[in-house]
Amino acid sequence: MAKVAFLGLGVMGFPMAGHIAAAGHEVTVYNRTASKAKNWVEKHGGTMAATPALAAAGADFVFACVGDDPDALAVALGDEGAFGAMREGAVYIDNSTVSADVARQLDAAARAHNFASLDAPVSGGQAGAENGKLTVMIGGDDDAFSLALPVIECYSARVVHMGGAGKGQQAKMANQICIAGLVQGLSEALNFATEAGLDTDKLLEAISGGAAQSWQMVNRGHTMVANEFDFGFAVDWMRKDLRICLAEAAQNGAPLPVTKIVAGYYDELSADGYGRNDTSSLIRRLRKS
Incomplete structure (x- = not known):
């Protein structure tokens, strides 16, 4: 069993850290709002620390799951950041969704301190985190990946x-x-189906078994019809992610015409007060009422 630190206990990080603890690892948690860390310890055991550095001291693996580029840099490289306390040979695993530039910056800083950093964003949403069934996409050193894989697998169904x-x-x-x-x-x-007078339950039964099927259709189709959006992956988080996508595309020259349009639609929803709704609330824009 490993000594693990987990930094960031939001809707994703809280259950992810819980799965690591449930597997028997020794876990110390840090969260900017200390009450969340206290709640985590009450539920899962382990310990809490007042700063990222105190959480990371002596750890074999340090995980982070925070919001955006500035948060990722602060928790790792800030005055009380994890990198100043991590031991040689340890591995830093950043589960945050941030820019590739930040991932490369963390990798370079980790190498300078004689430990490794992996960028390891996840997909699967809150339900995937709670069920330990996330998909994890990893960039970084081969040896560090092999070392960290058994711990990453505590909260994942697929790691690539x-x-x-x-x-x-x-x-x-x-x-x-x-x-x-x-x-x-x-x-x-x-x-379209609603305006055409189709039975949407029957429609979803039909098309979810064919070529149009998707995770979004199976998991969000019925709630979209019911106008239920108070859950899931927030519009404002998707806006952040698409901003990162568009910035990366501007660097590599890949055209993203549809993504740019949809990003604008999400901006509209956020401006209308729906920033905390699930991303499936995109259908709001099309409805007459």
């Missing part, structure tokens, strides 16, 4: 090593590009 530093984040960008188009297409189809 994509290549060097930043490749995990680029794979997550591709994932989010797919989702943006899928949710818009599903929104248009379900709104």
